[in-house]
Amino acid sequence: MKKWIKILAVLTVIGIAAATYVYVFVYNKAHPDYAQLEPKISLTAENCFTTFRVNEAEANERFIGKMIQLSGHLTQIEHSGDQTIFYFILSEGMFGNEGVRVSMIPDEKLSNITAGHSITLKGFCTGYNQTDVILEHGSVIY
Numbered sequence: 001m002k003k004w005i006k007i008l009a010v011l012t013v014i015g016i017a018a019a020t021y022v023y024v025f026v027y028n029k030a031h032p033d034y035a036q037l038e039p040k041i042s043l044t045a046e047n048c049f050t051t052f053r054v055n056e057a058e059a060n061e062r063f064i065g066k067m068i069q070l071s072g073h074l075t076q077i078e079h080s081g082d083q084t085i086f087y088f089i090l091s092e093g094m095f096g097n098e099g100v101r102v103s104m105i106p107d108e109k110l111s112n113i114t115a116g117h118s119i120t121l122k123g124f125c126t127g128y129n130q131t132d133v134i135l136e137h138g139s140v141i142y
Contacts, residue, residue, distance in 0.1 A: 034137035045072030045088035045100045052128040063125040071120040102138035
């Protein structure tokens with residue numbers, strides 16, 4: 001009986017150590033400050049969209065997981081609660097507008113920005129869903 005108690009105690013200690021490791025190094029991992037990250041690539045919204053549309057595999061390799069800087073004609077702004085999404089609409093597809101969609105950082109000062117003007121911004125590229133190039137954590141470059 002004592003042998004089982006010792007084995008159970010060792011397994012409990014190993015489990016607590018593993019849970020602590022996961023919490024400290026995985027769950028509680030610090031996130032990057034996206035507003036302070038420097039863009040790795042600079043191009044127009046139209047070039048970015050065209051690259052994904054023509055050769056998605058190459059564009060995935062070049063852009064996904066990187067902070068990129070885009071410039072272009074901002075065509076639409078959508079507000080939903082504290083979330084603001086900027087759209088560069090570049091094409092009309094079978095399911096509606098297509099282009100580049102940038103989800104902005106909630107704390108970003110965006111009150112003086114209106115649709116219909118040229119803008120330069122940066123965002124973390126997360127992919128392409130066959131209609132839009134998706135950027136997250138966007139911020140305006142003034």
